[in-house]
Amino acid sequence: MSTPIYITDLSCCEPKSALSPEARKGCWSVWDYETHEHRGVRLGGKMLYANAQVEPPPVTLRLGASGWHAVYLGFYYADFPNSHTVRVRLTGDPTFDRVQAETTSPKDGNHTEQNVHYGLLAETLWRTADLTGQDLVISRPSRRGLLAQHGYTSLAYVKLTPLSDVDLAQHRKLMPSPRTKRLIAVFDGAFGGGWWPESREDLYEDIDPLADTDVEVLLCTMARFDxxxxxxxxxxMRSLKRAFYHPEYAAQAQVLAEMQKKGLDTLRVYIDRAHGRGLKFYATNRPAGPHPPPFHLTGEGPLYRKRPEFRCVTQDGQAVPHLSLAFPExxxxxxxxxxxxxxxxxxxVSLMFNRSHPWVLFEEPAWTAFAEKHGADRAKLDPTDEAWCRHKASYxxxxxxxxxEVMDEVGRRQVRRIGIGHMVMGTAWSRLYFGIDAEAWMREGLVDFLIVHPYNYHERPFPGGDESVxxxxxxLRPAADETGVKVYADVYPRRMPGYVYLDRARALYAAGADGLAYWDIETRVNRxxxxxxxxxxxxxxxxxxxPLDLRGHFDRIPLKSVAGMVTDRAYSGHTNG
Structure with missing residues (x-):
């Protein structure tokens, strides 16, 4: 690979009026920095830094490059890596791209090579692009977004590595084609208040990172029940009146109200943008009940409020905050x-049966029908009884x-086929316990695909063992082979280096997966x-x-100083805090 070009003096960004050596409203702070030698390179320059309080405008960095390059970005997370976000785009891009920190935790496998503190810069491979005639635009997310209100943004340097013809040929091997469209992205957040979109283009930022990849289908949660x-x-539609105590849902409600005033239907904007970027859009529903107080009002839809008799009931007769699918209504x-x-x-369309259970318990009419058939005593019934579990599954x-039947009706009217694919949990017994008879759905032609999600719930009424995806x-492979229904494996953990993703993909395809799915895609695409x-x-x-060497896609560069202050951990942080 060619010798990289470093742009380390970001005080040359424009407009100059948006830069300041001090913290100033409406300006990016410009700080000197210096690194120790790392892999034969020692850097020194001027970085940009800002937070929501200073609210700086976008600035442009002249790249002065032509031809294809790998573009790396260097960041200073300080001591707040989980609060760090920057929005960047090339001047030829239609939308900004969000970039967040790539730290991990023990539940992700604890990949410590990605953990960064104030004595390090983080370098990440952003993308490859033809930079001819293009510059870099740097911005912050809206200060109104929950993830931005207490968040930080920096950019220390840009590294441009020219791609030779051989390099470019290797990268082109990974260009998407119809035969590689094996990925499903699962966006459970429905934009949320994290980023606070204020325009049609802001909504596009949720869709555009999926374009020109191996993603074929976007499952996007557009409702939680009704x-x-x-x-x-x-x-x-989610309203502030019913979401006041829940910060994220309250932000969602305000965003939706503002979008509606601007004449923007978020569902149609997402559908149109997905189609424009070559993606299939599946509207997804998470059939959930309310959260516990003080957030209980947030999930109370009209049917839940008006018809309390439709709620699930425990074995001892107590109503719980879930609507029961045993009721036709x-x-x-x-x-x-x-x-x-x-x-x-x-x-x-899609239903999320990997979260928000139960969907059937001991309520009427479920229990009466079972008791009449089996002569069972509700007080003495083992809730793991197979006949009972299969009865719940029937609903x-x-x-x-x-x-x-309804999707076929809509499809006939619109002269197209409406696909159906659901997310299901765990292994056969864990699915059955919660009423999911996936094999029956496949053999009856009720689904086009299923996504298997790791079982990770508090309730484990059956012995442990191999609960792997x-x-x-x-x-599920025998039923899939028999019916032609595709089985996708949800890739977990959500945060792990590229080489671990590659290892997981090998294992999941070897197990028989037709493709891979990514739950919480809205967090994955930013890493x-x-x-x-x-x-x-x-x-x-x-x-x-x-075809690509994954080493170097993420790196940590040891800092010597920032803003004139030494960053050696022996003399900073806890020693002067």
Whole structure:
């Protein structure tokens, strides 16, 4: 690979009026910095730094480069890596790209090579691009967003590595094609208040990182039962009145109200943008109940509020905050919300059966029907009894049948096929306990695909053992081969280096997965060195001969000083705090 070019003096950004050596409202702070020698390179220059309080405008850095380059960005996280976000774009890009810190925790595998403190700069591979005639625009997220209010933004340097013809040929091996479109992105957040989108273009930032990758389908949560994230005639759009105590949902409500005033239907904006970027859009519903107090009002949709008799009931007769799919009226409301989304132009619909259980318990009519058939005593019934679990599953299967019928009806009217794909949990027994008969759905033609999600719940009423996604995929493989239904494996943990993603992909495809899924895609795409690899893992034929060396996609550079202050940990931090 060619010798890299470093741009370390960011005081040359424009406009100059947006830069200041001091903390000043409306300006980026410009700080001197110096690094120790690392891999034969010693850096010194001027970095940009800002937070929500100073609220600086976007600035432009002249790159002065032409031809194809790998573009790396160097950041100073200080002691706040989990609060660090920068928005960047090349001048030829239609939208900004969010870049966040790539730290990990023990539950992610504790990849300490990615953990950064105030004595280090973090360098991440952002992208490859033809830089001819292009410059870099640097910005902060909206200060109104929850993730930005207490967040920080920096940029210490830009590293441009020219790509030779040989380098470029290797990168082009990983360009997407129809045969590599094996990835599903799962966006459970429905934009949220984290970034506080204020325009159509801001909403595009959720979609655009998926373009030109191996992602074929975006599953996007547009409702939690009948609480919707768009103006709905069937459900109730999230409102501040019912979300006041929950910071994220309150922000969502305000964003939705502002979007509606601007004439923007978030559902249709997402659908149109996904189609414009070559993606299939599946409207997803998380059939959830309210959170515990003080957040209980946030999940109380109109059906939950008006019909308390439709709630799930425990074995000892106590109502719990979940609507029961044993009631036809509950199933009908859920399907009506999905019908509305399909009629708006969604390519398909999806239900999240990997979260927010239970969906059926001991309420009428579920218990009466079971007791009459089996002569059971509710007080003495073992809740893991297989007959009881299969009885609960019959109601979810009824929902799946009714949904398929309605989507076929919409498809006939619109002269297209509406796809259906659900997320399911764990292995066969854990699924059955919660009422998910995935094999029946497959054999009856009720789904086009299933996504297997790791089982990770507090309730484990059955013995432990191998609850891996690999095992779950192997269990579903016979039914998939018989029916042609595709099985996708959700890749976990959510935060791990590119080489670990590659190892997980090899294992999951070897277990029989047709493709991979990424839960919480909205956090994964912002971890750029990881996304550079994970977004290309539909290239099954290259997994054992990956054309790129993943070393160096993320690096840590030891700092000597920032803003004239030594950053040696023996003399900083706790010694002077």
């Amino acid at each position: 609480v919707t994230y768009y103006p709905s005639k069937v459900g109730e 509950v199933r009908r409301r859920l399907i009506d919300v999905l019908r509305e989304q399909a009629e708006a132009g969604a390519d398909g 979810l299967t009824a929902l799946a049948r009714e949904l398929r 690999e095992r779950a995929v192997r269990e 750029k060195s990881e996304w550079f690899t994970s977004s290309r893992l539909g290239h099954v034929d290259l997994l054992n001969d990956w």
